[in-house]
Amino acid sequence: MPYINIKITRDGATAEQKAALIKGTTQLLVEVLGKNPATTIVVIDEVETDNWGIGGESVTKRRRRGQ
């Protein structure tokens, strides 16, 4: 029954990579807590770099500065 939400910047993650995140987090909940995978939901949000901030700056700006 768990619900897992993964937020990452939109940087071209492929369907295969997202499938790996879904599979991996679901297995982790099964192994660590014995949860039922059939009702484990994973939602991945891909966020534009203008809309993601860290250190008080957008990721767009940080990358422009080479960070």
Next chain:
Amino acid sequence: MPYINIKITRDGATAEQKAALIKGTTQLLVEVLGKNPATTIVVIDEVETDNWGIGGESVTKRRRRGQ
């Protein structure tokens, strides 16, 4: 004052269907808990099927397999 977030897969829900979700959940909060609809917020997120997992698999893959 409640805040309601509804996450569904992006499958062509129409503006009318989304309006029905907004109206229905808001009424429910009014009826069950006497909440003020004027400050009740509903946000609907439509998520790509590659980004939604259940049973350890993406919805895209499950549908391809006919589930």
Next chain:
Amino acid sequence: MPYINIKITRDGATAEQKAALIKGTTQLLVEVLGKNPATTIVVIDEVETDNWGIGGESVTKRRRRGQ
């Protein structure tokens, strides 16, 4: 497969009232979008009034002022 999150202030909602929110929102997703109730998840968060703000003020302060 939908996921619904309802946030309300912690004001003594009973188990019966919360069950009514769970049942009502799940039914709404079934009726409006034909979703499968078996994998529809509803999570209710009850938030302390010091931790909920509206109009730039906490709900605790607003209530003290009679709003």
Next chain:
Amino acid sequence: MPYINIKITRDGATAEQKAALIKGTTQLLVEVLGKNPATTIVVIDEVETDNWGIGGESVTKRRRRGQ
């Protein structure tokens, strides 16, 4: 270490305005609680007006009515 999520309707907020939200909320967490900005994350979600409800109606409908 804080995580801040800001949800607004998609109404043409510019990169500069979003940068101001990121900078301002991060500074607030530093000033009020002494948090470390280097690990403070801000995520801004811009939501279509059909998908945002208030008062039991979508923002699209309210605006059509002149509200």
Next chain:
Amino acid sequence: MPYINIKITRDGATAEQKAALIKGTTQLLVEVLGKNPATTIVVIDEVETDNWGIGGESVTKRRRRGQ
């Protein structure tokens, strides 16, 4: 920079189990997408069974019925 939120029912998960979820999801983001673990945040929410619904019913009720 990813942000991961894991919601589970409050059922006595130990600090060790929660540490395993934190470690496992962080490693997954590193392995699958090359993300920096130093700024990867994981937040675990443990939700009362009265506040978690599936199949239109609270987990409390389902368990009482032996499901």
Next chain:
Amino acid sequence: MPYINIKITRDGATAEQKAALIKGTTQLLVEVLGKNPATTIVVIDEVETDNWGIGGESVTKRRRRGQ
């Protein structure tokens, strides 16, 4: 109409500090985007240090190590 969610570790933030976060973020949305404060909602979640991970470790463990 914005919705702002602030997640911090549970470390004894006072009602006054939380009121300052509510006031400050609401004002920021008014100043930067001209949003209406009357329908701006702020929700603060205080999370146990066992349930907050960064760098692949819980905050509890990091603090025990002096970080």
